[in-house]
Amino acid sequence: MKTLRVPEATVTRLSIYSRYLERLDRNGVTTVSSGEIAEGVGVSPAQVRKDLAYFGEFGTRGVGYNVKDLMRYTKKILGLDHNWPLILVGAGNLGYALCTYKGFNSRGFKIVGVFDNDLTKIGKKIAELEVLPMEKMPEVIQEHKARIGIIAVPPRAAQEVADIMVKNGLEAILNFAPVALNLPEGIEIRNVDLSVKLEILTFNLGFKSAQRL
Amino acid sequence: MKTLRVPEATVTRLSIYSRYLERLDRNGVTTVSSGEIAEGVGVSPAQVRKDLAYFGEFGTRGVGYNVKDLMRYTKKILGLDHNWPLILVGAGNLGYALCTYKGFNSRGFKIVGVFDNDLTKIGKKIAELEVLPMEKMPEVIQEHKARIGIIAVPPRAAQEVADIMVKNGLEAILNFAPVALNLPEGIEIRNVDLSVKLEILTFNLGFKSAQRL
DNA sequence: CCTAGCATGTGAATTTTATAACTTAAACCG
DNA sequence: CGGTTTAAGTTATAAAATTCACATGCTAGG
Numbered sequence: 001m002k003t004l005r006v007p008e009a010t011v012t013r014l015s016i017y018s019r020y021l022e023r024l025d026r027n028g029v030t031t032v033s034s035g036e037i038a039e040g041v042g043v044s045p046a047q048v049r050k051d052l053a054y055f056g057e058f059g060t061r062g063v064g065y066n067v068k069d070l071m072r073y074t075k076k077i078l079g080l081d082h083n084w085p086l087i088l089v090g091a092g093n094l095g096y097a098l099c100t101y102k103g104f105n106s107r108g109f110k111i112v113g114v115f116d117n118d119l120t121k122i123g124k125k126i127a128e129l130e131v132l133p134m135e136k137m138p139e140v141i142q143e144h145k146a147r148i149g150i151i152a153v154p155p156r157a158a159q160e161v162a163d164i165m166v167k168n169g170l171e172a173i174l175n176f177a178p179v180a181l182n183l184p185e186g187i188e189i190r191n192v193d194l195s196v197k198l199e200i201l202t203f204n205l206g207f208k209s210a211q212r213l
Numbered sequence: 214m215k216t217l218r219v220p221e222a223t224v225t226r227l228s229i230y231s232r233y234l235e236r237l238d239r240n241g242v243t244t245v246s247s248g249e250i251a252e253g254v255g256v257s258p259a260q261v262r263k264d265l266a267y268f269g270e271f272g273t274r275g276v277g278y279n280v281k282d283l284m285r286y287t288k289k290i291l292g293l294d295h296n297w298p299l300i301l302v303g304a305g306n307l308g309y310a311l312c313t314y315k316g317f318n319s320r321g322f323k324i325v326g327v328f329d330n331d332l333t334k335i336g337k338k339i340a341e342l343e344v345l346p347m348e349k350m351p352e353v354i355q356e357h358k359a360r361i362g363i364i365a366v367p368p369r370a371a372q373e374v375a376d377i378m379v380k381n382g383l384e385a386i387l388n389f390a391p392v393a394l395n396l397p398e399g400i401e402i403r404n405v406d407l408s409v410k411l412e413i414l415t416f417n418l419g420f421k422s423a424q425r426l
Numbered sequence: 427c428c429t430a431g432c433a434t435g436t437g438a439a440t441t442t443t444a445t446a447a448c449t450t451a452a453a454c455c456g
Numbered sequence: 457c458g459g460t461t462t463a464a465g466t467t468a469t470a471a472a473a474t475t476c477a478c479a480t481g482c483t484a485g486g
Binding site: 439454 | 459460462464467469470471473476480482483484485
Binding site for chain 4: 246270
């Protein structure tokens, strides 16, 4: 098997292209060039073509790409040709926001279980969903065949939650807690760090100020 | 002036090292080696040293780094030696979560103004802060000398909000809306995309399944 | 049916980033 | 006080990602 490894940056951009294509499609655009995609998402045209080339040939020379088709292809590649049930742990403000976040639904993600160990939160409803105690996680995972978990708890609790998720059979974790998690081989983990990007901004602002001197 | 450009990946990691050092410091650790930092945040020791080397010499050969000192240095480099007032637009669930997010405060970020154009939200309180109409933004920015704005509105409104922010003098924007913003030269912009990382996970899960066949 | 124009796809060149190997300096111990 | 150990700092090497440039192939128009 020809296993050409795909750079993660390429997958990231593919996700962005994919959503941009959805927008074009909604707006009734039928054909698009690599240059237009590039313009629309802020990369170079060569980058767009190179990224797509990892997965096949999707365009027509001299013409461009069929929007609907390329949209479907990109979603297929990303695994978004079917829905993904998600397990969420942490019913705080962030958890609440994630539950109601439309950007997930529109891409086929659906949170099917919200868990917390805080007795004051258990039993409350978040968007149709009742907050459940951690012990209920196994059955919810089984019922929905969930494979992905989201961690939206304070840093000190994150590792324990991750361990529970792994023990219950989840294969991938999206972690919003700003700590590095220790997980067994084979578990996919990605962190979303809300303040790192802010600190890149402050770094750059400081650098800009320094250059003015 | 010797302008060695610092890779953004290095700044990203620096932010992560910095927070890890804060944790070590809280735990009473006084000295740490590049290897221990590497272990703690999930990179290689050489990477840690290389990253720090962009900014100077902070350690003692044969010993390691003084935790408190290195923590202060990294925060200084990132511009976190003083507080940053933030302007937030979007008082939905995500905006609410960001307002109450402790990870910001602990790094010197403070949201000083929350804005929305939804009349049902204006006037409500979010964590001590009253949601204000967009028109009030200029005076709040002036009062707090804010330089950074956060966009937490639906995609279709994001560009307009960004334009207003720029017009009102903000120099950097953290954008949570999943669209590419068009901004004038010199404005720092970073996007936090909540679903891209999820799609990397689904991509990888799909790839894993394919390999099992 | 042939030619001109255009945008894809791709291999090579360049740039960037990360890893590894080595050198230097500090501290500790006998 | 010298030798040994340790870990930072640095240089060199390797790998990876991006850009460039061009050949390929499709479309349309005369």
